[in-house]
Structure formats: C-alpha cells, structure tokens
Amino acid sequence: xxxxxxxxxxxxxxxxxxxxDLIKAGRVTVNGEIVQELGxxxxxxxxxxxxxxxxxxxxKEYILLYKPRGVVTTSSDDKHRxxxxxxxxxxxxxxxxxxxxxxxxxxxxxxNDGELxxxxxxxxxxxxxxxxxxxxxxxxxxxxxxxxxxxIIDGKKxxxxxxxxxxxxxxxxxxxxxxxxxxxxxxxxxxxxEAIGYKVSxxxxxxxxxxxxxSLKSGEWRRLSVHEVKVLYALAKKN
Ligand code: URA
Numbered sequence: 001x002x003x004x005x006x007x008x009x010x011x012x013x014x015x016x017x018x019x020x021d022l023i024k025a026g027r028v029t030v031n032g033e034i035v036q037e038l039g040x041x042x043x044x045x046x047x048x049x050x051x052x053x054x055x056x057x058x059x060k061e062y063i064l065l066y067k068p069r070g071v072v073t074t075s076s077d078d079k080h081r082x083x084x085x086x087x088x089x090x091x092x093x094x095x096x097x098x099x100x101x102x103x104x105x106x107x108x109x110x111x112n113d114g115e116l117x118x119x120x121x122x123x124x125x126x127x128x129x130x131x132x133x134x135x136x137x138x139x140x141x142x143x144x145x146x147x148x149x150x151x152i153i154d155g156k157k158x159x160x161x162x163x164x165x166x167x168x169x170x171x172x173x174x175x176x177x178x179x180x181x182x183x184x185x186x187x188x189x190x191x192x193x194e195a196i197g198y199k200v201s202x203x204x205x206x207x208x209x210x211x212x213x214x215s216l217k218s219g220e221w222r223r224l225s226v227h228e229v230k231v232l233y234a235l236a237k238k239n
Pocket of ligand 1: 104
C-alpha cells in the first residue's frame with residue numbers, strides 16, 4: 001500500500017506535489033470513489049482515475065548503473081552537480097533504490113517501480129550488499145572481527161556482517177576489505193569502519209541483491225532482463 005499521490009507520481013503522470021493538488025481538488029478516484037484526503041493509501045492493483053481517465057501505468061524500467069565517484073544519487077542537485085539520472089537514457093521518471101554517497105561507486109539500481117523499490121529498501125528485507133572498502137592503513141584483523149559481530153553506530157548496534165580480507169599490505173599501508181551487510185543505514189559502511197578506528201578512503205559497492213558490475217565499466221549501465229527482475233521480486237518478497 002502506498003499513498004495515492006505517490007502512486008500517481010510514480011506513474012510519471014505528474015509530480016507528487018501536483019498529485020496532491022489534484023486529490024485536494026476532488027479530481028482523483030480510487031476504485032470509483034472520490035478521495036480527497038492526502039493520507040489515503042491504495043495498492044498498485046487499484047484503479048486510480050484522474051478526471052475520469054484511468055492512470056496509465058508507465059512501462060516499468062529497471063536499470064543497473066555502475067555509479068562512478070563524483071556523481072550524486074538524486075534526480076536534481078541544488079549545487080548543480082552531475083546526478084545518476086544524467087547518466088542514463090530513458091524517457092521514464094526513474095529514481096534510485098537506496099543511495100550511494102557522492103564519493104562512492106558501484107552497483108546502483110534505478111527504476112520507476114515503486115513497489116519493488118519499497119520491498120527492496122524495507123529494513124526487514126535483508127537484502128545483501130557487498131562493499132569493497134579501501135583503507136590507507138594496514139588494518140588489524142582482530143578489529144575487523146568486531147564488524148562481523150556488530151558495532152554501535154548512531155546509538156544502535158549493526159546487524160551481523162561478513163568480512164573478507166582481500167589484501168592487507170603492511171609495507172604500503174593499504175588494506176582492501178570486503179564487507180557484506182544486510183542493512184542500509186546512512187553512511188553505514190563508513191560509520192562501521194569509523195567505529196573500529198579506520199577512515200574509509202574509497203568505497204565501491206560490488207553487489208546489490210545479487211546484481212554485480214559484471215561487464216560494465218564505471219558510468220555504464222544496462223537494462224535488467226525479465227528474468228533478473230523476477231529474481232529480484234522473489235528475493236524481495238521472501239521476507
Ligand atoms: N555505506 C556508506 O558509508 N556509503 C555508501 O554510499 C554506502 C554504504
């Protein structure tokens with residue numbers, strides 16, 4: 001279930017703000033009933049009409065982008081920086097499933113499928129994310145163990161995680177660590193490393209919900225296959 005103005009905006013008909021105006025003006029019906037409260041919810045299966053015309057369901061798009069560093073994960077940026085939406089070519093109003101920091105790179109899913117987005121970002125969903133983390137120090141493997149058990153960030157312990165060392169180079173003072181998590185808290189990976197005394201110098205998401213960067217270069221993107229979308233739905237609905 002989703003707020004009606006969000007369903008209308010997700011269909012690409014107009015912005016959420018404009019949809020709210022249409023609702024307040026009594027121009028929107030859900031299954032034949034005029035709805036004028038902004039808090040009301042509907043499901044994607046309900047028939048929503050605006051001025052008596054059924055809301056057209058925009059064709060669903062699923063794009064996997066290899067987000068480069070130095071690009072923001074929003075559709076518009078007040079500092080006029082390049083956004084992830086600028087990198088893809090689609091007539092549809094897609095948005096990102098979750099976020100990657102401006103200075104982070106890697107797998108980012110873009111879609112106009114609000115239902116799938118909600119399923120994938122819901123905290124109970126346990127979607128797996130694998131990050132490759134670079135630290136400009138030779139990290140202590142014992143400290144890494146703490147990440148697996150959970151560390152306190154923003155006053156709350158992180159869930160169990162998996163750590164795999166790719167490289168710890170004592171001579172060059174550099175480490176590359178894989179961290180697998182199932183949550184999506186704000187700046188989670190950077191904060192987890194900060195909690196054990198290390199600053200992340202580079203961050204790349206290698207995998208999201210089983211999707212990886214295979215065959216893509218930084219800045220490139222591709223559409224998901226029908227099969228990949230089915231697998232994502234199955235994964236998202238499992239929990
Ligand atoms: N964790 C972070 O700290 N940043 C990201 O972009 C993603 C996960």
